[in-house]
Amino acid sequence: MDLRQLRYFNALAETLNFHRAAERLHISQPPLTVAIRKLEEDLGVALFERDPRGVRLTTAGLAAVAPAREALAAAEKVREAVRQGAAGLRGRLSIGFIGSAIGELLPRIVSPFRHAYPEVELALEEMNSVEIVRAIAARRLDVGLVRLPVMDSAPVAIDVIETDELVAVLPASDVLARRKTLDLGALADRSFIIYSPVSVLHATIRLACHRAGFTPRVAQEAVQVQTILSLVEAGLGVALIPGRSARFAGEGVRIVTLSDPVPIAMGIARADEPSVLARNFVRTALACENA
Numbered sequence: 001m002d003l004r005q006l007r008y009f010n011a012l013a014e015t016l017n018f019h020r021a022a023e024r025l026h027i028s029q030p031p032l033t034v035a036i037r038k039l040e041e042d043l044g045v046a047l048f049e050r051d052p053r054g055v056r057l058t059t060a061g062l063a064a065v066a067p068a069r070e071a072l073a074a075a076e077k078v079r080e081a082v083r084q085g086a087a088g089l090r091g092r093l094s095i096g097f098i099g100s101a102i103g104e105l106l107p108r109i110v111s112p113f114r115h116a117y118p119e120v121e122l123a124l125e126e127m128n129s130v131e132i133v134r135a136i137a138a139r140r141l142d143v144g145l146v147r148l149p150v151m152d153s154a155p156v157a158i159d160v161i162e163t164d165e166l167v168a169v170l171p172a173s174d175v176l177a178r179r180k181t182l183d184l185g186a187l188a189d190r191s192f193i194i195y196s197p198v199s200v201l202h203a204t205i206r207l208a209c210h211r212a213g214f215t216p217r218v219a220q221e222a223v224q225v226q227t228i229l230s231l232v233e234a235g236l237g238v239a240l241i242p243g244r245s246a247r248f249a250g251e252g253v254r255i256v257t258l259s260d261p262v263p264i265a266m267g268i269a270r271a272d273e274p275s276v277l278a279r280n281f282v283r284t285a286l287a288c289e290n291a
Contacts (some may be wrong), residue, residue, distance in 0.1 A: 003075050003262035005012050005039045005067045008032055009047065013065050016055045053116040093277045096144035097124065098199075100226050100245060104129040105162055105266060113284045120277060125231060128198040133158075133269050142278040147200040148265040155272060161285050162266040166208065167241040167246055169232045177254035184212040184240075184258055191219035191237035201264070205240045208262045229253060 011021040012183040033141065040047050047061035056200045057065070081090060097106050109259070118230040127135065130152045137154035148160065168187065170177040176186060186230035188209075194216060195201040202221075209216045222228045225245045232239050233252035242264055246255045270278045 001039055001042055003072065005035055006072055008035045009039060010068050010072060012036060012055065013057060013061065013068070016057070018055065046119065046282075086088050091275075092121040092123060092278050093143070093281060094123045094125070094141045095281070096127045096135055096141045096146075096180070098129055098132070098145060098147055099126060099224065100147070100242060101145040101266065102126075103248065104244060107213065108288050109145075109161075109281070109285045112288060113281055117280060120280075127198050130198075136269055136271055142270065142275060144269045146267050146269050148267045150200060150267075151203065152173065156269045157272050157274075158159065158267040158269045159282065159286060160265050161268050161288075162244075163240045164244050164264050164266070166205070166258060166264060167231060167243045167256060168263040169241055169246075169249065170254050170256060171232055171238075172252050172254050173200050173235070174238070174254070179256055181257045181259045184208060184260060184262075185214065187238055188212070188214035190217075192216040193220050193222060193231045193239040194218050194238045195228070196221040196223050199223065201240075201242075204262070204264060208209045208240070213261075236246060 008021070009023050010026065012018065015021045015024065018029050018032055022032045025032065036048065043060075046058050047064060049056045049058055106124075109214050114122070116223075125141070126276055127144070128145035129144075129148075129150045132146050133152050133154040134157050136139040136144055136156045145161075146158065147159070150158070153280055166193045168176075168182060168184070170190075174190075176182055190204060192205075192209075197203075206216065220231055222231065225241050226248055227237045228241060229249050231237065233250050240262070241259075243255075244259075249255055270282055274282070
């Protein structure tokens with residue numbers, strides 16, 4: 001038997017009239033009669049009793065009504081799931097993100113996305129930017145939030161979704177911490193707490209210091225901005241961090257704006273030919289940035 005036969009059986013079981021059942025199915029009566037007879041032959045039992053007064057379900061036919069309806073309902077669920085999947089309304093979306101996206105950027109995108117696409121399962125994984133673009137190119141991730149520029153030639157598409165600037169972080173006891181702005185070169189004799197080489201910011205900070213005329217004396221490297229801030233507060237050195245991360249700073253540090261801004265940016269990466277789920281996530285991210 002097939003779904004067409006079950007639909008025909010269900011329509012006849014509900015109307016108990018070949019003519020009305022055919023009208024409901026938008027077919028002529030002869031094909032319906034043939035289909036029901038073929039179904040009965042396949043099952044080896046009569047489902048309907050026919051007499052001049054109409055049609056009645058046999059005991060076997062009555063027993064088949066509920067399972068037939070369940071099968072049709074299950075088929076409709078499959079059809080709806082396929083439709084939702086094709087529209088990006090259902091499925092599993094794998095997202096890579098860098099640590100500095102946790103505090104503000106990731107929640108700002110995920111919240112409206114989950115509201116718009118509640119049936120999409122999100123799988124989140126923290127990675128560095130290079131790992132993210134490589135995973136997207138290898139189809140292990142669908143999208144990723146990365147720090148720009150990404151030092152890798154993996155074939156992915158990236159849109160800028162957030163711009164920022166580096167700011168200086170100094171211990172509160174440092175004399176330069178009293179300034180509202182300062183030249184980066186003024187920190188040339190300080191020890192630096194710097195992002196580890198796995199972070200794009202490592203190269204960005206070294207280049208900014210080079211342009212300011214010095215090579216930073218690195219006292220410690222760290223991955224997370226919270227760790228960097230804690231080490232600065234402990235008096236182990238100064239640091240440069242994204243301005244948006246300054247809200248994590250404790251009472252023992254001071255944030256000072258650089259007189260010569262060092263622009264940085266965050267991007268959203270996806271494959272050159274992304275899935276509909278990925279396209280929906282990117283669209284949500286760009287809408288959040290432009291809101």
